[in-house]
Amino acid sequence: MFRLTPIRAAIAALVLAALAGWASFGGYLAREMVAEIAVLAILALALDLVAGFGGMVSLAHGAIMGVGAYGYALANQAGLPPWPAALVGMAAATLTGTAIGAVSARLTGVFFLMATLAFGQMIWALTFRADALGGDNGLGGIARPPLPFLDSGDPLVFALYALVLAAGCLAVCVAVLRSRFGQRFEAVHDNPDRAAALGIAPERIRAQGFAISSMIAGAAGVLAAQHMQFVSPELMVWTASGEVLVVLILGGIGSLSGAVIGAAGFVLLKYWAADWTDHWHLAIGALLIVVVLAGERGLSGLLEGRRDA
């Protein structure tokens, strides 16, 4: 069962606080990177919810996030103000996730993975081909949300806004896992037969969990669209989903704090390594294998020590 141990809460809070400090005192690049970390962290949180606690490893989350981003962009272009448009984006992502979850929830393991891969790639291919969505070129000129007393065009304000959203999504994930629904969701993962015997419908619970996770992924998409002020099908390719999975594994799956620390570590490593080599994926690949062999607990597990699981 999920426990927000003090050490996990401390890790997540420390990372978020350190990022806020870095954005405040760092330059333009630092602020852009912090916003990017926040987007990735929210998406990783969404994936952690289904993969870490529900055992449903999804390769569709990049595409679902993309639906959120495109939903926001289209609603915004249609004349809707940013905040209602954000709701439209999240609703679109939730609906997509509900549909995918409803169909895929009865599959498990590799078959679930393949099904989400198929649906994610369908969404990507449709977007890529659709002229109304800008096709390969994507959509640009997307507005950022107006904030009271603050200018969201300022990189610092936007970075802090993104961090607040990431913290909010973390709180939502904790609340979901602590609720009755969260207990059922994990029970279905731990032992589907026993959960079914207790009167819990495994498939329905799994589908609902996938829908909730999709809503959070949609929030990540809306934030990404606001950050880049541009959306493209790149967001949706299955390798984007695979990359989030890597982030989650490196950070530590099934801990929520791992999603945050993994996102920060991944983006920092990407920018740092890009300075001196084009081949930083080599290190990521090796690191991934080491983490998997060491037992899949990632950075977060390393910091927590070996005591509890």
Next chain:
Amino acid sequence: MLNTLQQAALLLLISSGLSVSMGLMGFANLAHGALYMLGAYIGIAVAAKAGFWAALLAAPLAVGLLGAALYLGLLARLRGPMQQVLASFGLVFIAVEVVRILWGDVALTLDRPALLSGSAAVLGVDYPIYRLFVILLGLVVGAGLWMGVHRSTLGAMLRASVENRGMARAIGIRTEALFLATFALGAALAGLGGAVAAPLYSANPGMAISALIPALIVTVIGGMGSITGAILGALIVAGIEVFGAALWPDASAVLIYAALAATLIWRPQGLLAVKARR
């Protein structure tokens, strides 16, 4: 029609290897596309020095050995599909970067051998001989695998080991050695596919990813662990690709994934699965 057959033969070469390792052994191997890519690059490198036919022999051998080394050193230690997916995903990253370091980002091509260049009239249409050769090779490999798995003692031992590893070991089958050989065979088939594909399509680092998806789709549609299924799956996917691109280009990319999704929903075990496992 012939294009469909040729595409299917190529897909069969790639995906039969995946069907062997993923289907027969239950090993979710995302690095299969990377092995295919290595086959193409090794094939090109050998062909430059010793000619096409040597490359056709060397590429599967080298990739097969690499597969065996990977299996012994890393993959045999993994437990559960999740670890396999992740570790092999890590291998994809490494393989792509190694290829980029060794051969660069530029796409490489391989000339067709003199014997197979030119074209022949088939059913009244001029058709490149090399593509006919690919079709033939696909048929030979498919038939060979089917015979090997279903009609030989080794195949029976392998099927027994997959069915019940403990029992197979108890009656004296060396399951570990058998799995090692099977994985190496799957890798070698990927290498062969890569070398054969090199003259048709150029080799580039992106093919590790782009080749993986069709191979996975073929394996899942056809049913894991079924050679007949892999052949059927390859025909279906190639048919969708070729006819889809000609008749309804906008939707062809979607159709393949739709076929995959439909198969998973309708018959999660694949069209011709050996049995309902798990």
